[in-house]
Amino acid sequence: MKEYLVRFLIVGIMAVCITLLFLGGRQANAEALNTEPEWIWPAEGIISDTFGTRGGRHKGIDIAGNQGAVVRAANEGKIEKSYYSSTYGNVILINHPNGYVSVYAHLDKRLADEGMIVSKGEQIGTMGNTGYSTGVHLHFELHNAEWTTDKKNAFNPSSLLGTIGTGDSIAFNGLKNRVAAEVDEGTGVKMTGAAGDILIHTVKDGDTLWAISIKYNVSIGEIQKKNSIKGSKIYPGQELSISGQGLETAHLKIKIMN
Structure with missing residues (x-):
């Protein structure tokens, strides 16, 4: 009987230890998820087009503003590309530590060179109308892996920056207003x-x-x-x-x- 009780206690202690390990693992995972750095909008202005329009071909968000307006890095990272494209115009691509890639297109000026490390909110360029563009605006994309020409890894930036609609006015820290x-x-x-x-x-x-x-x-x-x-x-x-x-x-x- 005594041996049976000892075995029962051992099994109970092991069960408690396993439960604590499981809960600890879940808590660690939750903390890891919550450490995802917050993103900021890369420019201030009016949302003139959203993700998925034009029959699904528009793979980013357009922010209309003034010529030469400040464009900032939406999060910290390393400048992967800084060049002139016939379609994007002056464009900058940033690799972020979490594996995302952000794209800033139609810039008037590029103020960051390839290989540079930039912090969140650091100015990397100015808003313009270069490349295949219909007016002064920033075309902003996010990709959950490397950027490809077919943009297969693109996803809606609103999932990280907040829900917006055409005509909304935004600031770097989020939606400014929804007035007319x-x-x-x-x-x-x-x-x-x-x-x-x-x-x-x-x-x-x-x-x-x-x-x-x-x-x-x-x-x-x-x-x-x-x-x-x-x-x-x-x-x-x-x-x-x-x-x-x-x-x-x-x-x-x-x-x-x-």
Whole structure:
């Protein structure tokens, strides 16, 4: 009987030890996950396009702003590439310790050379309109492994930086506001809606549905459906709602309506 009790106690002690080891392992893993460094937005401005638009071909986020605006490293890392590309224009790629690669494209100036170690928030360039670009903005990508020409490793930066939508105003430390934004220079175009995801086009003399659809890269059918238009007739002064997905309009000069 005594031998049986001793064995029972030994088994119990071993079970307690295994449980403590298991819990300790889980706690260590949780702490490791929580040590993921926070990312910052690489530029301040207006979100003019989001990840996955253009039929899934857009593999980054576009931030429209002023020519020469500061562009910063979204996290610490080593400059992998700093060069001029026919499509990206002036572009910088950063390798990060966690295995991610970030891309900063269409820069006006590159202020970091290959091989440099940069800290989070350090300026690496200025916003521009180089390469295949429709206006002054920063095209920002994140890849969960090496960058490839087919961008197979690209993922939505919002998963690390926070959810945003077209028309949102952001600062380096996150979303600034979701107020309406208006395109300046008297174009008759403005962003509206709680999340800035609707664009209003005021019809001018000579406008046609076809011309408007080409301008905003949406189909005539989408415009008709959005505005309950059955035919093709539109009239000057009429305000047409345009879906915010895939719009390039915010690449024009933009101001925030506070």
